Amino acid sequence: MIRAVPSRSPIPLMLLIAFLAVPAIAGASDTSFLIVMATRVMIFAIAALSLDLILGYGAMVSFGHAVFIGIGAYAVGIGAAHEIYDGLITFPIAILAAGLFALITGAICLRTRGVYFIMITLAFGQMAYFTASSLSAYGGDDGLTMWGRSEFFGVAVLNDPTVFYVVVLGCLVACWGFARALVSSRFGRVIRGVRENRVRMQAVGYDPYRYQLVAYGIAGMMAGLSGALLANHAEFVSPAYMSWQRSGELIIMVVLGGMGSLHGAVLGAVAYLVTEEVLSHYTEHWRVIFGPMLILIVIYARGGLSRLLDRTGSGADG
Amino acid sequence: MTATLLAVQVLNGLQLGVLLFLVAAGLTLVFGVMDFINLAHGVQYMLGAYLAVTFHQLTGSFFLAVPLALAAALVLGLLLEFLVFRHLYDRDHLDQVLATFGVILFLNEGVQIVWGSAPLSYPIPALLEGVIPVMDGFGYPIYRVALILVGLATAVGLWLVVTRTRVGMLVRAGATNARMVSALGVDIRRLFMIVFGFGAMLAGFAGIMAGPILSVEPNMGDGVLILAFVVIVIGGIGSIRGAFVAALLVGLVDTLGRSFMTDIFRTVLDPSAANQVGPALASMLIYVLMAAVLFFRPSGLFPAVGR
Numbered sequence: 001m002i003r004a005v006p007s008r009s010p011i012p013l014m015l016l017i018a019f020l021a022v023p024a025i026a027g028a029s030d031t032s033f034l035i036v037m038a039t040r041v042m043i044f045a046i047a048a049l050s051l052d053l054i055l056g057y058g059a060m061v062s063f064g065h066a067v068f069i070g071i072g073a074y075a076v077g078i079g080a081a082h083e084i085y086d087g088l089i090t091f092p093i094a095i096l097a098a099g100l101f102a103l104i105t106g107a108i109c110l111r112t113r114g115v116y117f118i119m120i121t122l123a124f125g126q127m128a129y130f131t132a133s134s135l136s137a138y139g140g141d142d143g144l145t146m147w148g149r150s151e152f153f154g155v156a157v158l159n160d161p162t163v164f165y166v167v168v169l170g171c172l173v174a175c176w177g178f179a180r181a182l183v184s185s186r187f188g189r190v191i192r193g194v195r196e197n198r199v200r201m202q203a204v205g206y207d208p209y210r211y212q213l214v215a216y217g218i219a220g221m222m223a224g225l226s227g228a229l230l231a232n233h234a235e236f237v238s239p240a241y242m243s244w245q246r247s248g249e250l251i252i253m254v255v256l257g258g259m260g261s262l263h264g265a266v267l268g269a270v271a272y273l274v275t276e277e278v279l280s281h282y283t284e285h286w287r288v289i290f291g292p293m294l295i296l297i298v299i300y301a302r303g304g305l306s307r308l309l310d311r312t313g314s315g316a317d318g
Numbered sequence: 319m320t321a322t323l324l325a326v327q328v329l330n331g332l333q334l335g336v337l338l339f340l341v342a343a344g345l346t347l348v349f350g351v352m353d354f355i356n357l358a359h360g361v362q363y364m365l366g367a368y369l370a371v372t373f374h375q376l377t378g379s380f381f382l383a384v385p386l387a388l389a390a391a392l393v394l395g396l397l398l399e400f401l402v403f404r405h406l407y408d409r410d411h412l413d414q415v416l417a418t419f420g421v422i423l424f425l426n427e428g429v430q431i432v433w434g435s436a437p438l439s440y441p442i443p444a445l446l447e448g449v450i451p452v453m454d455g456f457g458y459p460i461y462r463v464a465l466i467l468v469g470l471a472t473a474v475g476l477w478l479v480v481t482r483t484r485v486g487m488l489v490r491a492g493a494t495n496a497r498m499v500s501a502l503g504v505d506i507r508r509l510f511m512i513v514f515g516f517g518a519m520l521a522g523f524a525g526i527m528a529g530p531i532l533s534v535e536p537n538m539g540d541g542v543l544i545l546a547f548v549v550i551v552i553g554g555i556g557s558i559r560g561a562f563v564a565a566l567l568v569g570l571v572d573t574l575g576r577s578f579m580t581d582i583f584r585t586v587l588d589p590s591a592a593n594q595v596g597p598a599l600a601s602m603l604i605y606v607l608m609a610a611v612l613f614f615r616p617s618g619l620f621p622a623v624g625r
Contacts, residue, residue, distance in 0.1 A: 055412075061411075061412065108609070108613060111612075111613065111616060112612055112616045113616075115349075115355070115411070115551070115555065116551060116612055116616055116617065116618075119547060119548065119551040119608065119612070120608070120609055120612045122544070122547075122605075123548075123605040123606070123608045123609040123612075124605075124609065126601075126602055126605040127602045127605055127606065127609075130598045130599075130601040130602040131598060131602070133598060133601075134594055134595065134597065134598030136594055244544060245540075248419065251412070251415065252415075252416055252419055255412045255413070255415065255416045256416060259412070285427050285430065285431055286427075287423040287424065287426065287427035288423075288424055288427045288428055288431065290420075290423055291419075291420040291421060291422070291423030291424030291425075291427070292420060292424055293420070294416055294417065294419060294420030294423070295402055295417045295420040295421065295424075297416075298406070298409070298413050298416050298417040298420070299402075299405050299406075299417070302413075
């Protein structure tokens with residue numbers, strides 16, 4: 001059954017209000033830590049959102065999604081290593097390079113289905129990871145420290161934490177809006193149709209492969225953007241950005257938040273990173289608590305956190 | 319000298335392959351029969367090694383520690399099945415991924431609380447110490463040879479169980495069509511539990527055997543898990559024979575690649591470039607292998623019939 005794109009959920013609005021409130025709270029309590037942390041959360045939210053686009057709507061479970069983040073990050077980092085700090089040059093390169101890698105590898109990966117697709121995306125992810133590790137000119141295993149953030153029109157606007165925060169929030173909202181428009185368009189309907197019944201879509205006259213490949217490329221570009229932002233946030237780039245553990249975390253974020261709703265992915269990224277931050281505050285062994293929490297959420301909250309919130313919010317089983 | 323080195327590396331490759339097979343056998347059966355993605359299979363390998371550490375401290379004997387650790391690994395596997403996995407059989411693959419990821423987090427951190435985060439080890443038993451001379455004064459440790467032999471013996475035993483016994487027949491039938499098996503009156507849940515406990519025990523066995531030659535540390539199962547997934551996908555999910563061939567293939571390709579890749583590149587590239595390209599390419603060799611296999615045979619080398 002093809003569900004209509006959920007539009008009545010209050011979660012996107014709630015998330016937006018929360019994100020808008022962060023600078024005010026940070027300003028009132030005079031802690032820049034909060035805003036730096038929230039910026040990181042939103043950067044990963046963009047990546048999780050892009051994964052949900054293909055995973056939730058297209059049933060393409062990419063286990064190499066962190067690679068696109070890594071490519072975006074390396075585009076900015078390598079630019080900085082050559083004294084190119086102009087964001088109007090490095091950001092488009094980051095996005096296009098990630099998109100190109102997605103198209104090339106996607107063309108091969110999309111020949112397979114199900115768990116074989118998961119594993120072949122992992123394979124390309126590992127290849128990219130080891131390639132990055134061998135770039136000794138750019139730090140190799142140790143990574144690459146950037147000596148400054150990207151500039152726009154000659155001004156290093158991202159140096160101010162609040163401005164950086166607003167820029168990332170703008171990117172997140174833009175990506176969410178774009179993804180929303182995409183999934184409710186004719187293109188999005190085809191993608192969802194293929195998820196439900198590939199053969200039937202072929203019988204109606206669509207070529208699923210081409211649609212899926214384009215969706216895969218778009219998701220790669222979005223993740224590339226988040227990588228460019230991440231490099232600026234950490235002022236550091238390393239192969240660890242594209243490790244399979246990172247790709248796994250992105251899947252966890254999407255499934256935790258509830259896949260196939262876009263805002264679920266954002267919620268999942270927030271829940272994952274904030275819980276990690278809060279629990280690790282109390283004990284270094286926070287994973288002993290976090291692990292069972294994930295298990296309980298799977299067993300008792302079917303459909304992830306966003307469905308859970310929607311159900312309690314409307315007071316009915318929905 | 320090169321021939322000796324080659325022989326030694328082939329043995330090392332076989333040893334890695336045998337360990338991978340023990341882990342992958344359980345994974346491929348759980349996946350094939352129950353259609354269940356168990357990411358926690360790698361931590362069961364780790365648990366086996368840690369249990370062996372404890373039982374070795376208690377008994378002071380390797381040969382007593384092995385059966386005790388095996389039994390404990392089996393019990394823990396069944397306990398996990400009862401507490402967590404049982405509730406996830408009729409769920410989406412991604413729900414299973416999320417929940418078993420939670421199990422990984424819990425157990426990886428749990429062993430750090432119980433055993434500490436420093437790497438542990440236990441000695442090779444006196445009986446298996448020493449080396450076997452290979453060629454011109456070059457020796458190969460007896461324990462590693464024993465490990466290869468025990469692994470191969472386990473593979474043969476497993477093959478006999480799967481192809482010659484009633485349970486094995488049900489397992490094969492389950493891998494082909496679990497619902498049909500259930501409809502024919504077999505208690506599929508009990509079959510699941512047996513397969514699961516057995517798989518956990520095999521993974522634990524690999525951990526126990528690897529303990530004396532690798533360091534026993536938290537997260538040691540994560541890398542093995544990924545390699546085991548590579549193995550079962552190359553071999554074809556649900557196929558024991560495929561897992562065996564693929565495990566040896568992956569073990570040999572990885573080990574030989576790491577030992578000789580740089581030297582091979584030195585013959586065509588200048589040394590500094592070879593030193594850079596060689597190790598990177600050696601690390602990704604098995605993934606290139608997997609991508610190539612899936613490109614030409616999208617269901618692996620030995621696809622279980624009916625899937």
